[in-house]
Amino acid sequence: MNFDFSDDQKQLRDQARKFLAEKCSPKAVRVVLDGKAPYDKELWKGLAEMGFLGVAIPEEFGGAGAGHLELCVIAEEMGRANAPVPFSSTVYLAAEALLIAGSDAQKKRWLPAIASGEAIGTLALFEGKGNPAPKNVKLTAANGVLNGVKKPVADGAIADFAVVAARTGSSGRDNDISLFLVDLKAGGVEVKNLTNLDPTRGQAEMTFKDCKAEPLGAAGEGWSILTEVLDRAAVLCAFEQVGGADRALEMGRDYALDRIAFGRQIGSFQAVKHMLADMYVSATLARSNSYYGAWALSTNAAELSEAAAAARISATQAFQHCAKNNIQVHGGMGFTWEFDCHMYYRRANAMALGLGSMSYWEDQLIDRMRKKNAA
Amino acid sequence: MNFDDTPQEAEFRATARAWIAANAPKQYEEELRKSSLGRTVLKNANILDVAKAWQKKKADAGWACLHWPKEYGGRGSSPIERVIWSQEEGPFGQLSRMFIIGHGMCGPTMMAFAREEHKRTYLPPLASGEKVWCQLFSEPAGGSDVAGLRTRAEKDGDDWIVNGQKIWTSGAHYSDYGILLTRTDPTVPKHKGLTMFFLDMKSPGVEVRPIKQASGASDFNEVYFTNVRIPGHQRLGEVGDGWNVSLTTLMNERSAIGAAVSTGFPELFEYCSSLMLDDGPAIEDRAVRSKLANWAVKASGLKYTSMRAISALSKGERPGPENSIGKLVAGSMIQDVATYALDLQGASGVISGEDAELAGRFQAMLLRAPGTRVEGGTDEIMRNIIAERVLGLPGDIRVDKDVPFNKIPTKGRG
Ligand SMILES: Cc1cc2nc3c(=O)[nH]c(=O)nc-3n(C[C@H](O)[C@H](O)[C@H](O)COP(=O)(O)OP(=O)(O)OC[C@H]3O[C@@H](n4cnc5c(N)ncnc54)[C@H](O)[C@@H]3O)c2cc1C
Numbered sequence: 038m039n040f041d042f043s044d045d046q047k048q049l050r051d052q053a054r055k056f057l058a059e060k061c062s063p064k065a066v067r068v069v070l071d072g073k074a075p076y077d078k079e080l081w082k083g084l085a086e087m088g089f090l091g092v093a094i095p096e097e098f099g100g101a102g103a104g105h106l107e108l109c110v111i112a113e114e115m116g117r118a119n120a121p122v123p124f125s126s127t128v129y130l131a132a133e134a135l136l137i138a139g140s141d142a143q144k145k146r147w148l149p150a151i152a153s154g155e156a157i158g159t160l161a162l163f164e165g166k167g168n169p170a171p172k173n174v175k176l177t178a179a180n181g182v183l184n185g186v187k188k189p190v191a192d193g194a195i196a197d198f199a200v201v202a203a204r205t206g207s208s209g210r211d212n213d214i215s216l217f218l219v220d221l222k223a224g225g226v227e228v229k230n231l232t233n234l235d236p237t238r239g240q241a242e243m244t245f246k247d248c249k250a251e252p253l254g255a256a257g258e259g260w261s262i263l264t265e266v267l268d269r270a271a272v273l274c275a276f277e278q279v280g281g282a283d284r285a286l287e288m289g290r291d292y293a294l295d296r297i298a299f300g301r302q303i304g305s306f307q308a309v310k311h312m313l314a315d316m317y318v319s320a321t322l323a324r325s326n327s328y329y330g331a332w333a334l335s336t337n338a339a340e341l342s343e344a345a346a347a348a349r350i351s352a353t354q355a356f357q358h359c360a361k362n363n364i365q366v367h368g369g370m371g372f373t374w375e376f377d378c379h380m381y382y383r384r385a386n387a388m389a390l391g392l393g394s395m396s397y398w399e400d401q402l403i404d405r406m407r408k409k410n411a412a
Numbered sequence: 413m414n415f416d417d418t419p420q421e422a423e424f425r426a427t428a429r430a431w432i433a434a435n436a437p438k439q440y441e442e443e444l445r446k447s448s449l450g451r452t453v454l455k456n457a458n459i460l461d462v463a464k465a466w467q468k469k470k471a472d473a474g475w476a477c478l479h480w481p482k483e484y485g486g487r488g489s490s491p492i493e494r495v496i497w498s499q500e501e502g503p504f505g506q507l508s509r510m511f512i513i514g515h516g517m518c519g520p521t522m523m524a525f526a527r528e529e530h531k532r533t534y535l536p537p538l539a540s541g542e543k544v545w546c547q548l549f550s551e552p553a554g555g556s557d558v559a560g561l562r563t564r565a566e567k568d569g570d571d572w573i574v575n576g577q578k579i580w581t582s583g584a585h586y587s588d589y590g591i592l593l594t595r596t597d598p599t600v601p602k603h604k605g606l607t608m609f610f611l612d613m614k615s616p617g618v619e620v621r622p623i624k625q626a627s628g629a630s631d632f633n634e635v636y637f638t639n640v641r642i643p644g645h646q647r648l649g650e651v652g653d654g655w656n657v658s659l660t661t662l663m664n665e666r667s668a669i670g671a672a673v674s675t676g677f678p679e680l681f682e683y684c685s686s687l688m689l690d691d692g693p694a695i696e697d698r699a700v701r702s703k704l705a706n707w708a709v710k711a712s713g714l715k716y717t718s719m720r721a722i723s724a725l726s727k728g729e730r731p732g733p734e735n736s737i738g739k740l741v742a743g744s745m746i747q748d749v750a751t752y753a754l755d756l757q758g759a760s761g762v763i764s765g766e767d768a769e770l771a772g773r774f775q776a777m778l779l780r781a782p783g784t785r786v787e788g789g790t791d792e793i794m795r796n797i798i799a800e801r802v803l804g805l806p807g808d809i810r811v812d813k814d815v816p817f818n819k820i821p822t823k824g825r826g
Contacts, residue, residue: 314796
């Protein structure tokens with residue numbers, strides 16, 4: 038047994054951390070946060086040049102062909118740096134959907150463009166309130182055209198293409214849903230930017246009006262593909278969340294050592310020490326659950342669905358917990374726009390919702406555990 | 413990243429499995445499986461006898477205290493082999509919990525500080541369960557603040573004479589030996605005047621009085637010392653160096669990983685899977701599922717955290733203070749899980765013992781749980797350890813640190 042990343046993977050992590058420390062300082066993140074740019078184009082280009090965008094894309098489609106463990110390592114660093122780029126929507130959702138269900142031609146069309154940074158992709162699933170469920174997909178597909186409204190769509194305003202979940206049947210079962218691929222530059226989609234909790238990663242409303250679309254995967258298979266995409270993305274997002282949680286903990290720790298009150302470092306007060314210790318505990322549990330998810334993802338194990346749900350819940354909790362208490366440790370300073378604490382608080386709470394809320398993942402986890410126990 | 417056994421590990425596992433299948437006391441398997449909450453009860457047998465017999469059998473075949481050197485009764489196994497063994501031993505491993513203080517703390521302390529001839533004399537019968545050991549640290553005046561203890565040891569020729577009182581000593585009533593932390597110099601600051609010994613619990617002047625616990629059981633004791641004579645060669649470490657020696661003990665206590673900490677979660681999940689509530693199966697209930705999911709990820713988080721620690725150990729890294737999280741998380745979780753299981757039982761949850769749901773399994777869990785959060789360092793002490801040693805935050809301010817022990821003001825139960 039070796040339940041750890043390899044030396045090569047750790048080296049990749051160091052490389053990514055160094056790169057992001059240089060190219061993705063909090064100052065750079067703030068350009069996007071303050072609304073001066075929709076995302077950090079320079080950083081996106083740099084990530085492509087480093088080979089990070091295509092790390093899990095096979096070489097024949099223009100990627101590095103490394104694998105998902107390597108992608109997990111990079112995801113953690115993206116979270117740590119709070120990178121203001123459409124990484125999760127493009128790399129975890131759109132690219133993974135293509136890898137799972139794309140035809141050879143579709144893969145050739147989009148995957149090299151993702152790896153090289155030329156194309157931004159996203160998944161258009163949600164339609165207002167509600168969790169991922171076939172019954173919540175109302176947008177219709179008929180005769181190769183889509184009609185309906187999706188919101189929120191992560192990075193929708195900057196995306197070049199979208200994977201769209203559409204209703205193609207009325208049997209009331211999962212196989213009413215099919216997936217489509219839409220070139221957003223080809224017309225037929227109206228995109229409106231939405232303000233959202235975390236401006237460093239945009240959200241949009243997309244209105245499809247007789248929009249031309251090509252099927253992605255077999256008709257009626259949409260829901261089962263989506264479930265797998267969401268599971269994979271849950272593991273990858275968990276690493277971003279673990280990275281963010283770790284960074285929030287580190288910020289809190291550093292501030293507790295620095296700030297003096299009542300003639301002492303505030304980190305010498307037990308209430309503060311214990312709060313930080315609890316942050317460490319939740320970040321550690323999340324990391325361990327995520328490692329298991331990474332193992333399952335990289336080996337395509339049957340355990341993936343359960344591991345993904347556990348990683349998702351644990352990492353969401355840890356990031357929210359660390360981000361909120363980081364502000365608490367910082368006191369009044371923590372509640373200023375000037376300090377970086379709120380960027381992590383925003384990201385933590387936005388990420389908690391992006392793949393379906395906690396109640397969705399709780400249900401998934403329990404269903405999957407029951408299935409395993411019954412087997 | 414992989415969970416596969418290396419060929420060597422696979423061979424070890426197969427050998428262990430075959431031996432356990434042929435030798436384990438199977439008649440107790442079901443009962444052991446059902447008492448997974450720190451309180452093992454066998455209906456028709458004395459648990460200590462059963463535990464001793466199993467331990468002896470293991471020792472004779474070379475399966476006791478696997479990681480100890482062979483000359484002291486172990487097998488010289490790697491950390492991974494130890495884990496594989498505990499996976500294969502399954503519920504029978506519960507029996508070894510009777511010896512956890514001896515094997516986890518006293519043994520390693522002896523190994524680090526006893527004379528060679530003592531190691532060869534005392535360690536093999538400790539490994540084989542023939543002799544049981546206890547740890548005599550805590551006192552009314554010194555629990556979390558171990559160094560605040562007052563039991564005195566005074567030199568008398570080559571020997572030492574001990575007077576004082578210990579408390580909460582687990583297993584003292586059936587122990588043959590104990591490691592004993594004493595004060596040998598009250599005129600220096602508290603950490604500097606301590607000395608460690610080991611002693612025969614049958615020595616004249618040792619009196620063990622069982623204490624009835626909050627749970628109703630009596631696993632721990634008060635131990636009184638009246639002019640107990642300990643030969644000088646039974647000193648562990650230097651005179652005045654007892655604090656250091658005890659730190660070794662406490663570090664070992666925390667690194668006794670491998671056996672997963674129990675959280676109560678598997679029991680609760682199993683219970684909810686078959687439980688019917690007024691509105692249908694518990695497992696279909698939104699609120700129940702949410703609770704379960706939140707505990708599930710804590711339990712799995714702990715499991716994989718210990719796997720990460722084992723991977724690090726197998727690469728030669730030392731166990732660190734991060735291992736403190738197991739008990740910290742599991743302790744309060746067991747308590748919450750038990751509380752919730754009783755809540756699901758409604759008014760009848762109040763019934764305990766044989767007449768209760770599942771023969772009172774969760775009621776027993778509830779009543780034992782508070783002890784888990786105190787023994788081996790309280791939740792607060794665990795958080796201090798994480799904050800100070802993992803995160804590098806300042807130590808608590810210690811007003812008594814540089815004051816001679818006999819000048820420290822005292823008040824309260826001491
Ligand atoms: C089931 C059980 C078995 C045990 N077995 C043994 C044994 O075999 N051998 C042995 O030597 N001892 C044993 N003990 C004793 C155990 O180690 C002590 O009870 C424990 O260390 C706590 O000490 P205390 O009881 O004196 O509590 P106290 O130290 O008086 O603590 C009371 C409260 O104050 C808090 N507190 C104390 N100091 C601090 C601090 N610095 N910061 C924050 N909070 C603090 C504690 O967390 C706790 O909440 C056992 C205890 C139990 C419950």
